[in-house]
Amino acid sequence: MSYDFIIIGAGIAGITMAEQAANILGKKVLLIDKRNHIGGNCYDYYNDDGILVHKYGPHIFHTNNTKVYNYLSLYTTWISYNHKVLGKIGGNLVPIPFNLISIDKCLPDISNNVKTAILDEYEVNQKVPILEMKKSDNPIIAKLAHFVYENVFLHYTEKMWGLTPEELDASVTSRVPIQISYDCRYFQDVYQGIPRDGYTNMFNNMLSNHNINILLEKDYHDIISIDYEQKKIYLYDEEFTGEVIFTGMIDEFFNYEYGPLPYRAMVFMDETSNQEHFQENATINYPNDYHFTRITEYKYLTGQVSDKTTIQLEFPEEYDYTDKNAIACYPIPQEKNEKLYMKYKLLADEFEQVTFIGRLAEYKYMNMDVVVEKVLNLISEKFTGV
Ligand SMILES: Cc1cc2nc3c(=O)[nH]c(=O)nc-3n(C[C@H](O)[C@H](O)[C@H](O)COP(=O)(O)OP(=O)(O)OC[C@H]3O[C@@H](n4cnc5c(N)ncnc54)[C@H](O)[C@@H]3O)c2cc1C
Structure with a gap:
């Protein structure tokens, strides 16, 4: 041909x-x-235990672009899915991005004062960059920002990139927000979902x-x-x-x-166990402990029913372009x-x-x-x- x-x-x-x-x-x-x-990095497949997993990390489709959503909808129907992330902060599991519920959980003794102060200063539903909040003249807001910076942002960033926040472009670090709301969804886009029969099935149709x-x-x-x-x-x-x-x-x-060109690589480690669920949420971030950044349990994303479950741990690594097996994930x-x-x-x-x-x-x-x-x-x- x-x-x-x-x-x-x-x-x-x-x-x-x-x-x-x-x-x-x-x-x-x-x-x-x-x-x-x-499918490239969006490839998914049924593992030996029959659980649908994303080989290269959890992929949630989300967009405000109706044209893109309609286009892909020619090749798949969708499971409506709103992704939520929890972070292990001290002994607590709290919503990420850090929001008003996270404040209640992490700072119970002063949470009412903190919430009053930030609701006076910012709009409801606003996403305020942590670095901006850190500069606040109000000591209680600055204290909150400092807490989030130290406990949620700093070590996660260092683990994720192998660099300090100062070494990264301000465009990245300045985007990490505190969310002034009780909305625990990770994305706020109009269209959010997972292809009903998986990404690979959608790609085969395409x-x-x-x-x-x-x-x-x-x-x-x-x-x-x-x-x-x-x-x-x-x-x-x-x-x-x-x-x-x-x-x-x-x-x-x-x-x-x-x-x-330098990349951050990821090693993905999957484990299946004989239980309905391993954890209480689709993704749990570990900013301060362990070498991995997060654990994702795929049945929450796909809605699959099984008496087994598969989790995936993500280990960031340096990328070596001469290593044919390395997976270049993030520029x-x-x-x-x-x-x-x-x-x-x-x-x-x-x-x-x-x-x-x-x-x-x-x-x-x-x-x-x-x-x-x-x-x-x-x-x-x-x-x-x-
Ligand atoms: C961990 C992780 C999680 C993500 N989660 C989300 C998410 O939740 N939602 C979202 O919208 N996006 C997410 N993304 C982004 C998403 O993965 C990308 O948008 C998407 O993969 C980009 O597709 P691509 O075709 O440009 O690149 P790729 O998927 O990387 O495809 C490039 C292809 O080129 C092939 N190739 C490279 N070199 C050669 C060669 N020499 N010869 C032949 N073939 C070659 C590769 O094998 C690969 O299949 C995530 C990314 C990562 C890393």
Whole structure:
């Protein structure tokens, strides 16, 4: 088969692109991934004990974008699900983001005074960054902010990134809020849910067009070569003149010419036990204890009924780009890394035949809805009429 599009990476970016290229543009697509499954980091599967788990960490779909929600709803129905997170703070399990209930639980002796002070100062439902609250002239508010900074934010951040908050971009640290409400939902978006039969099932539905050919367990280097001087792409040694969509790592595409872009890696450890539930909530964060950051129990997300349950622990680690098994999860938000990415982006901009899109190609943490929106926009802005 000859192809109009080669798409490298079968994550949600590559899959949405393949679906649109085949179904909307009527093109023939080759979709390649080095893993043995589709879905990228959103992949889910039934483990040996029959529990549906997310291989690369809990994924909750949430968006305010009706277009994206309607688009994915062509390929799945949804389990309505509002994610909630508790944090183990001292001996208490308290809502995260820290809210008025968390104040009651952690600071019972002074909670009425604290709540009166913050309700005087801020709007109900406002999300106030901890660092902003820390600067308050009101000593009781500053004390609350200090408590949250020390007990919820500081050690979690250090564990998560292997860096102190000062070493990270202010854009990240300044976003962590205290929520002035009793609303314990982790997200406030209009649409929130989990695909009823799982993400992988939704992706299979998206890829059902017979004009999409999927090659798994295939690193693109095995079949594609790149002439960087002439800016030409070869598929199985023959020049390919169609469109190339690249959703892998941008630094890898350019052979790490300026050095590797740093990521935080995650090791996911799953455990199944013979009990209905392991913990009282879907996700519990451990800011101050242990090497892992959080434990997620999947049956809460999926609504699955079983007398067994599977939990997943997440251990952040340094990412080594030479280790083929390492899972690059989060770009590290630091100005020097953004500058390094911009150097690669300049190279990418010169490669007109190749479109770089997705979290690895753009070196940017993006939720699923943002990635889908970007691909849908790309189709209408760049490819409609190709
Ligand atoms: C722990 C964690 C939890 C998250 N939770 C949420 C959530 O709750 N809600 C939400 O909206 N988002 C969440 N996200 C973000 C979500 O995972 C991303 O939005 C999504 O994975 C981006 O898709 P992508 O296609 O850009 O990248 P990926 O899913 O990484 O897909 C890229 C694909 O390219 C392939 N590839 C790379 N290099 C090569 C190569 N050399 N040859 C062939 N193939 C290659 C990879 O194998 C991969 O399959 C979470 C992310 C993490 C890390």
